[in-house]
Amino acid sequence: MDIYREIILDHYKNPRNFGHLHHVDASAEAYNATCGDKMRIEIQVKSPASPAGREKFRRSGIPLRGTKVKSIQDIRFSGEGCAISQASASMLTEKVKGMSAAQIQKLSFQDVQKMLGVSLTPSRVKCATLPLEVLQKAISSI
Amino acid sequence: MIDASSVRKDFPQLQRKINGKPIVYLDSSATSLKPKSVIDAVTGYYSDYTANVFRGIYTTSEEATAAYELARAKVAGFIGAHLPEEIVFTRNTTESLNLLAAGIGKTLHHEDEVITTIMEHHSNFVPWQQRVMKKNGVFKIWNIDKEGQLNLGDLDTLITRRTKVLTISASSNVLGTISPIKKIVSTVKRLNPKCLVFVDAAQAVPHMAVDVKDWGADAIAFSGHKMLGPTGIGVLWARISLLSDLPPYQYGGDMIEEVHRDKTLFKGPPHKFEAGTPHIAGAIGLGAAVDYLQALGLGAVRKHEIEITDYALKALARIKGVIVIGPRDARDRGGVVSFRLDKVHPHDIAQVLDESGVCIRVGFHCAQPLHEFLEIGPTARASFYLYTTKEDIDVLIEGVEKVKQLFK
Numbered sequence: 430m431d432i433y434r435e436i437i438l439d440h441y442k443n444p445r446n447f448g449h450l451h452h453v454d455a456s457a458e459a460y461n462a463t464c465g466d467k468m469r470i471e472i473q474v475k476s477p478a479s480p481a482g483r484e485k486f487r488r489s490g491i492p493l494r495g496t497k498v499k500s501i502q503d504i505r506f507s508g509e510g511c512a513i514s515q516a517s518a519s520m521l522t523e524k525v526k527g528m529s530a531a532q533i534q535k536l537s538f539q540d541v542q543k544m545l546g547v548s549l550t551p552s553r554v555k556c557a558t559l560p561l562e563v564l565q566k567a568i569s570s571i
Numbered sequence: 572m573i574d575a576s577s578v579r580k581d582f583p584q585l586q587r588k589i590n591g592k593p594i595v596y597l598d599s600s601a602t603s604l605k606p607k608s609v610i611d612a613v614t615g616y617y618s619d620y621t622a623n624v625f626r627g628i629y630t631t632s633e634e635a636t637a638a639y640e641l642a643r644a645k646v647a648g649f650i651g652a653h654l655p656e657e658i659v660f661t662r663n664t665t666e667s668l669n670l671l672a673a674g675i676g677k678t679l680h681h682e683d684e685v686i687t688t689i690m691e692h693h694s695n696f697v698p699w700q701q702r703v704m705k706k707n708g709v710f711k712i713w714n715i716d717k718e719g720q721l722n723l724g725d726l727d728t729l730i731t732r733r734t735k736v737l738t739i740s741a742s743s744n745v746l747g748t749i750s751p752i753k754k755i756v757s758t759v760k761r762l763n764p765k766c767l768v769f770v771d772a773a774q775a776v777p778h779m780a781v782d783v784k785d786w787g788a789d790a791i792a793f794s795g796h797k798m799l800g801p802t803g804i805g806v807l808w809a810r811i812s813l814l815s816d817l818p819p820y821q822y823g824g825d826m827i828e829e830v831h832r833d834k835t836l837f838k839g840p841p842h843k844f845e846a847g848t849p850h851i852a853g854a855i856g857l858g859a860a861v862d863y864l865q866a867l868g869l870g871a872v873r874k875h876e877i878e879i880t881d882y883a884l885k886a887l888a889r890i891k892g893v894i895v896i897g898p899r900d901a902r903d904r905g906g907v908v909s910f911r912l913d914k915v916h917p918h919d920i921a922q923v924l925d926e927s928g929v930c931i932r933v934g935f936h937c938a939q940p941l942h943e944f945l946e947i948g949p950t951a952r953a954s955f956y957l958y959t960t961k962e963d964i965d966v967l968i969e970g971v972e973k974v975k976q977l978f979k
Contacts, residue, residue, distance in 0.1 A: 432922060433977060442978075464918060464934050465942075465949035509948070511916035512978070556918060 432547045433512065440516035445523050448505050457566035458508075459559060466510030466556065468518060470563045474530075474571055475502035499571055500529045506563075511556050513549070518560035520544050530568045536561060573867060573875040575960045581606040581863075582958055592928035595966045600744050600774060600907050600954035601932055602796045605856075612859035613801055616852045624851055625825060639851055642858030643841070649861045650791070651782035652808055659807040659814070659841040660854055664773040665694035667792030667807035668738075670844060671769055674817035675736060676702030683708040684734040689944045690715055690743045693937045695771040695792075699738060709733070714944065719746040719897045723758055730762040737768050741775035741791075745938045745952065746897035747880070747904030749775075756787040767813070773797055774905055778876060778956070780869040789813055795853060800860035804853030807844070814840035821846040872957045876906035879955045879964065883908050886968045892975060896945065906955035909936070912971065915978045917951040923977060924970040931967075 454474040460467050476499055477485070504526060506518040524544060525533055541557050542549065549557055579585045582604045587594045596604060616638065622631040624639045640655070647655040661667045679685075685699045689712050703710040713729055715721055721739075730737070737759050742749050756768045770791040775781055777798035783791060790809035796802040809817075819826055819837055823846040828836040837843050864872065881901035887893050892913035898904045912920055917933035924931055932952045935942050942948065953967055 433919075438977070462935075462939065466916075509916075511918035513918070553918070553922070 432549070432553070434547055437512060437516045437545065437547065440519035441512040444506075444515055444519040446505050446519065448507060450503060450505050455567045455571045457563050457570070459563045459566070461510075461555065461559060464511070464556070466514050466559055467508040468510060468514065468559050468563045469507045470518075470522070470560065470567050471505045471507075472501055472564075472567055472571075473503040474499045498529070500527055501525050501533070504564075506560060510559070513545075513553050513556040514559045517541060517545060517557045521560045521564065525564065530571060533568050534565060536565070573871050573957055575875065575958060578867070579958050579960070581608070583607060583610070585958065589928035589930075590926055595927070595929040595963045597953040597955065597959070597963065597967060598930045598932050599956035599959070600797070600936075600952065602802065603777065603799050603956055604958060605799055605801070606860075606863050608863055609799055609801065609856045609859045613852045613856040616855050623848055635851055638855045638858070639849070642854040642861075645858045645861045646806055647808075649865065650776065650808060651784050653784070654811060656839070656841050657808055657811050657814065659809070659844045660849055661792075661805040661807055661844075662803055662850070663796070663805035664692075664771060664792045664794045665805075667805050668694050668769075668771065669698050670807055670820045671738075671790055671792070671809070671817075672698035672702050673820055675767070676706065677818060679703065679706040679708050679735065681707045682733055684711055684731060685709075686711040686713055686729055686734060686737045688713045688715065688721060688739050690719070690746055690748060690938065690941045691738075691740055692744055692771060692773070693939070695738055695740060695769075696940060699736070708735075712940070713737075713739075715746075715748070718899070719743070719748045720903075721748075721750055721755075723751075723754060726755070726758050726762060730759055730766060732763055732765075734763055734766045737766060738771070739768070740771040740773070741781070742772075742778070742905040742907075743897070743938075744774050744907060744954075745909050745936045745941055745950070747907040747909075748898055749779075749903060749905055752786045752788060760787070774907065777864075778869075778905055779873045783808055795857040795860065798857075798860055799863055800857035801850075801853045803850045804857050806857075809840075811840060814844070817844075819843050819846070823847050825849075867957060875957055876955055876959075877901045879959050879961065880904065880906050880908065882961050883953065883955070883964045883967070886964060887971070890968070890971055890975070893971065896947065896950065906959070907952065908954070909950040909952040911947060911950055912974060915974055917949045919978065920951045920971070920974050923974045924967070927966060927970045927973070929967055929970050 450471045453471045456471040458469045504522045584604050620631045620634040622635045624636045643658050644655045647658045685703045700710050759766050767789045770788045772791040772793045776793040792807050795804035826843050826846040895910045921933045934949050
């Protein structure tokens with residue numbers, strides 16, 4: 430069963446980062462009415478706090494506010510859905526820890542496909558990209 | 572009695588292999604496969620007598636017109652209609668119901684009531700909901716019980732003197748529930764003789780004998796493609812008095828008597844509702860589908876489906892973790908079985924089954940209110956027809972076991 434490689438099944442049965450955060454900086458949800466998939470993503474954001482970190486940015490000319498600076502400190506997903514959407518969420522939340530908001534906004538379906546490592550039929554593409562959509566929605570609010 | 576293995580020879584697509592395995596098509600509720608006679612009827616029009624209908628004096632136009640109107644007469648006979656004029660060709664059940672809702676919608680007033688059931692397909696739910704809301708009327712929903720059946724006693728409170736329409740499916744595309752239309756119609760008419768009763772017969776006409784005179788309803792809608800016919804052709808049957816009262820749905824050619832600069836006179840039914848060039852090949856194909864079904868006999872079709880459904884229900888009951896929804900007895904339901912499997916999303920069930928060549932439908936089956944009401948989330952659905960065999964069910968069961976193993 431090509432699409433249900435071991436790694437996908439493992440992430441589905443033992444999802445990483447499933448649950449909720451104590452401290453939530455941003456969150457987003459989506460519900461796919463055609464298939465009943467529900468997904469919620471909560472993120473905790475890190476900005477450079479130390480004086481040295483802030484000085485580094487001042488010297489480089491990058492504004493202290495903005496997406497290049499903010500990065501994912503911690504992340505959780507919850508909800509219910511098919512193996513592809515859940516495995517994708519599990520793998521994605523692992524992947525983006527430490528990434529900047531700007532980098533996350535640049536992620537596309539190709540990255541998700543590569544991350545999953547399986548070829549998806551057109552009807553399953555939406556399952557795979559649901560977590561990315563929700564994550565990017567959450568990121569856009571910080 | 573249907574000999575499914577010999578019937579299958581009539582269906583070219585059943586020769587097909589998916590991933591190296593014979594196709595096991597269990598989605599006839601979505602659309603049915605086509606026998607060669609229907610395919611030949613459609614291509615026959617396109618190769619031998621392509622011409623527009625009602626327009627020409629020349630030979631092929633007369634042939635096309637005759638074939639088109641013959642199809643209409645065949646459909647009328649098939650459902651026991653009094654007159655061929657009571658058969659309107661549309662695109663599908665959805666368009667037939669929209670045509671009714673549009674016409675009735677124009678006559679609705681504030682506080683007028685329209686009733687539908689919780690198990691309706693969106694096509695028999697949304698058009699009414701929207702029209703009633705627009706006119707500030709009352710949109711009532713008749714709920715089902717735990718077995719997926721309607722309780723006739725509810726009608727005593729549901730039907731009032733302000734109720735204009737009760738619209739209901741004869742056979743549910745999710746639960747398989749077959750509703751007693753004749754009893755429902757007579758109860759409604761007793762409580763309010765002016766209330767109209769419409770039937771979504773999309774899952775009924777293909778699978779069981781339907782006689783509109785016996786049902787007593789005011790209109791029924793069904794699709795050609797679910798009864799071995801082509802896509803793009805559907806039927807609205809309604810009493811000639813209702814069709815005469817309803818306003819046209821679309822305007823244009825073929826539905827007019829006279830067009831002047833300042834006024835237009837319309838034709839009577841059915842042509843009043845058939846504007847523009849119709850799906851001529853579709854109607855002709857539908858006529859051939861009627862011939863095929865009548866040769867088999869719908870009594871035999873229904874009997875075959877009860878047998879297959881019973882076999883499937885029993886087999887699914889043996890798999891731990893499978894929950895089937897709808898009436899327990901195969902005799903109370905159409906050949907439609909919707910189910911859930913513990914811990915596995917229906918998408919994944921369908922994907923794994925596809926590997927074995929099994930085609931099932933998953934999701935909400937255009938019945939979101941029903942799934943919301945049942946609080947069950949999306950379901951997987953296997954549906955059967957005259958070409959389904961017990962061997963097909965065996966492959967389905969094997970596949971479901973495989974899914975269970977993979978996801979345990």
